[in-house]
Amino acid sequence: MKLVVQVRVLPTPVQAKALEVTLRACNEAANWASGVAFEKGVKSNFALREHTYTEIKARWGLGAQAAQHVIKKTCDAYSTLRANLKAGNLGRPGSKRYRRASGKPVAFRADSAQPYDDRMLSWRIPERRVSVWTASGRVKDVAFTASPEQLVTLALYRRGESDLVCRDGMWFLLATCEVPEAPLNTDPCDFLGIDLGIVNIATTSDGEIMAGRELNRIRVRERKLRTRLQQKNTPSAKRRLKRRRRKEARRAKDINHKIAKHVVAEAERTGRGIALEHLTGIRERVRLRKPQRATHSSWSFHQLGAFIAYKARRAGVPVVYVDPAYTSRTCAECGHIDRANRVSQAWFACRSCGFVDHADRNGSRNIRARAWELWRRGAQSTAPDPAPEPGRGTGRKHSTTASGARCASPSL
Incomplete structure (x- = not known):
């Protein structure tokens, strides 16, 4: 089963500035890609990549992996919007709330989370350090803190992407872990x-x-x-x-x-x-x-x-x-x-x-x-x-x- 482990990142002021600039650039690029997807009606990952990938790399100076994650994040946001519209979470079709949600591009805040894969983020769990890609280059030896239980879970079960999040001036990494399930008790006594x-x-x-x-x-x-x-x-x-x-x-x-x-x-x-x-x-x-x-x-x-x-x-x-x-x-x-x-x-x-x-x-x-x-x-x-x-x-x-x-x- 998938669990998300949240760890607190403790960057220095210089490192925090680099992370802040990176988040802002990624979300500005995501807003532009969202506008292109809305205007052209192209909201699948590979199709949107043809229209935006080169421009994102050139205009915002993002690396190849970061540009692909920006595009994927945009497509995921539209998939979530479609699911909410279909489920009726945003009102009935034709209602004011429904039209307001579906009648404009999806927008991202300047500090919205940015996904990182293992090419962009390297973990050194015993030393409690991470190496993070930023728009201004690789930032190494960024400290993080976690409980002993979280460290064990990260070391044994971390798989896939991690999200970089800035919340109230504090930095966090949300790491996806594939934790094994215990065998189900198929014969409970009560x-x-x-x-x-x-x-x-x-x-x-x-x-x-x-x-x-x-x-x-x-x-x-x-x-x-x-x-x-x-x-x-x-x-x-x-x-x-x-x-x-x-x-x-x-x-x-x-x-x-x-x-x-x-x-x-x-x-x-x-x-x-x-x-x-x-x-x-x-x-x-x-x-x-x-x-x-x-x-x-x-x-x-x-x-x-x-x-x-x-x-x-x-x-x-x-x-x-x-x-x-x-x-x-x-x-x-x-x-x-x-x-x-x-x-x-x-x-x-x-x-x-x-x-x-x-x-x-x-x-x-x-x-x-x-x-x-x-x-x-x-x-x-x-x-x-x-x-x-x-x-x-x-x-x-x-x-x-x-x-x-x-x-x-x-x-x-």
Whole structure:
């Protein structure tokens, strides 16, 4: 399976300037190539190369490999745009948003990522140094830092391209690694149901509750701070906003990684599979009052589900996706379904048998029971591929079982 390892690059001021000039030149060339592709209607790699390759090398002074990667990056961007238009992610055909997206060339920011292959980027992993091609020549002995686990993964499994990224004045390399998967456990003894939520980020069918109250309080505080800074609209306020713009996302990502790692480790230790709800499109299906919309929209359940899925696949733990309908209203003991069963956000009390439990734990038990039933019927499932990086394709295929559970089959 493919994983992306992100390492922090620590260039000197002179090296950083060379990298900055290179990124700017590559993205200016990509913008020009995008305009040619849009004007001539040529958006395949080899066809676009005939129109742009020589000009890119002459005008921007890029090497042969860099010019080819600029053209390929442009074609990949148009492929992504076509996929989004076809999937309806940019509105219906003929809508204002659809026309705005399809009626102009794809544009690249000055600091957009640039792919590097092994001819342009050489790794010296034990010394934590890389040699990078730039528009002004080869820059050697560029330092980078990574954790011991990342260094081992890079040394053993790095394959293919790496992307050079500049983010908030910091430099990163995103290296593609082909990590072997553990053999899939085709005979799990049971399933560990996971109920994802806002107040409680994840609740397992074992009764373990990973609460998100502290995270939600931090989000509210950050949202109020952003509002005050936006209202001030001074240069110092804008600088503070820029520094803090990704802080909340980094915190949520770190928490999701820790929860996913814990859940997968517990399932692997006990020989069980993992049961998740198929929550695609839930934001469009749920109506909320205005005060609740910001909290609901910042709920990163999809990211947590993706982390659980790829960590499970790496560990050989099977994952089954079930229909989430009525899991919060169904009694895990007698199966009685009633809206009144859900007494409050935290408590569930069955109107038929009198069973009382924590509401999220009751829901996770229903998820576990549905997954186990599907598995016994033969609706086996493996964890889907990790979400692709921007501009990259995905080999994920889906099938839907007769009972409504969406099971992901491994990419071919």
